[in-house]
Amino acid sequence: MLSLRFAVLFIHIVAVIVALGGSLFSTFALAPVLAAELDPPARLRVARRIVRRLGAIVLTSLAVLVVTGIFNVLFIGGVSILLAIKLILVVVVIALALYQYGNIGMQIWRISAAGPSPEVADLQARFRRVGLTVGSVALLIVYLSIGLTRGSGAIVASIR
Amino acid sequence: MPRKKSPRRTPAWMRRLTALAIALGVIATLSYGAGAHIAVRYLNPSFGAWWNSNEFAIIECAAAAVGMLIGIRIGARLVNGGALRNRSMIAAVIVCALVLPIVGRLSAEIARLRFTSGALANGWLIDRFGYDVGMFSDKLLVAGVYSIKIAAFALPVGMVLFGAAIAILMTAKPVGDAAGAISK
Numbered sequence: 001m002l003s004l005r006f007a008v009l010f011i012h013i014v015a016v017i018v019a020l021g022g023s024l025f026s027t028f029a030l031a032p033v034l035a036a037e038l039d040p041p042a043r044l045r046v047a048r049r050i051v052r053r054l055g056a057i058v059l060t061s062l063a064v065l066v067v068t069g070i071f072n073v074l075f076i077g078g079v080s081i082l083l084a085i086k087l088i089l090v091v092v093v094i095a096l097a098l099y100q101y102g103n104i105g106m107q108i109w110r111i112s113a114a115g116p117s118p119e120v121a122d123l124q125a126r127f128r129r130v131g132l133t134v135g136s137v138a139l140l141i142v143y144l145s146i147g148l149t150r151g152s153g154a155i156v157a158s159i160r
Numbered sequence: 161m162p163r164k165k166s167p168r169r170t171p172a173w174m175r176r177l178t179a180l181a182i183a184l185g186v187i188a189t190l191s192y193g194a195g196a197h198i199a200v201r202y203l204n205p206s207f208g209a210w211w212n213s214n215e216f217a218i219i220e221c222a223a224a225a226v227g228m229l230i231g232i233r234i235g236a237r238l239v240n241g242g243a244l245r246n247r248s249m250i251a252a253v254i255v256c257a258l259v260l261p262i263v264g265r266l267s268a269e270i271a272r273l274r275f276t277s278g279a280l281a282n283g284w285l286i287d288r289f290g291y292d293v294g295m296f297s298d299k300l301l302v303a304g305v306y307s308i309k310i311a312a313f314a315l316p317v318g319m320v321l322f323g324a325a326i327a328i329l330m331t332a333k334p335v336g337d338a339a340g341a342i343s344k
Contacts, residue, residue, distance in 0.1 A: 055326075060327050073273075106239065
């Protein structure tokens, strides 16, 4: 229970929960409530701060995920086709998250300084679409991870 | 009519650094594959001995550096915002340089897992080019694939380092013209 391998796996899973949970909470709980309860200027003020803070949390979680993921691969001791697919999807998720927070989020931050505008609304819609894509790919990665450890082609079983 | 060139988004220092890492990786890989340390020893024995004992580590570090630099460049292309992007690139490159030996070693460990060029490639090369050239080509192929695998594993590390740098700089200080308006 108290091995390095266990600790690394724990941090890896916690990072997934933080990244995925934060994005899902923001998309499905926070954004609709903000839209319903606040007037447009106040909503925009809150939304732009959330974009920044959530971006920092998600991007940091992804960094933790990659570092702990590398150690996990070393502990497993083998690279299967399933794992290779998972790694490619991880690169896709990182790229999409960088685009979501570093590009769209940054544009929202800049343009919304002057107040609500149709351009900001378009960007927010795109931000949400990219966020949903990131969430979907992340869920697919989680599914592949279960396949790696519990499925018929479990890498641990095939190597040891 | 001459085509209008779009402005380069990658800074010149970053392009030079990537080119340097690629050149170092290619030279070390070719030298290792071809056993060129013997020629170097002939010209300068002490440098040849040093090169022979370090060329494999240079392959690993150069490949990891290429992977991480490409990762940072891909990350930077996805991000909007000049000053923040440039600062993040510089921060990420500095961190990359600090963690290069660790990332190089870990990526090399992963790249070595269950990999050989395989009897298939080896047999085909010997059939096609004869024993001497075939064995030589196989060693080059193994070294080349090994370098590419290390670079591939280091690529996401570069991307997330850039992402982490963006995240830290983004929250540390409001960026751009909007900063003043927001703080008010």
